[in-house]
Amino acid sequence: MRYALLIQNDTFLAACYEATGSGIMLTKNAEDACSYVTLEKAMAVAQAVSGSIGQIPSVIEVSY
Numbered sequence: 001m002r003y004a005l006l007i008q009n010d011t012f013l014a015a016c017y018e019a020t021g022s023g024i025m026l027t028k029n030a031e032d033a034c035s036y037v038t039l040e041k042a043m044a045v046a047q048a049v050s051g052s053i054g055q056i057p058s059v060i061e062v063s064y
Helices: 039-053
Strands: 002-007 011-018 021-027 058-062
Antiparallel strands (some): 002 011, 002 058
């Protein structure tokens, strides 16, 4: 079981690793989203990024 962070109804939190820098990004493709092994880690990340994205993401279970 893994967990992902859902923002709004169809947008997920993803990591961004670019030549110019890294950070977070949003994606419509669920398979591109970051996923976490524990619910506790997913909840901690949701809280940590909430200030950057303007809301606390929902933690959902994913099967990919």
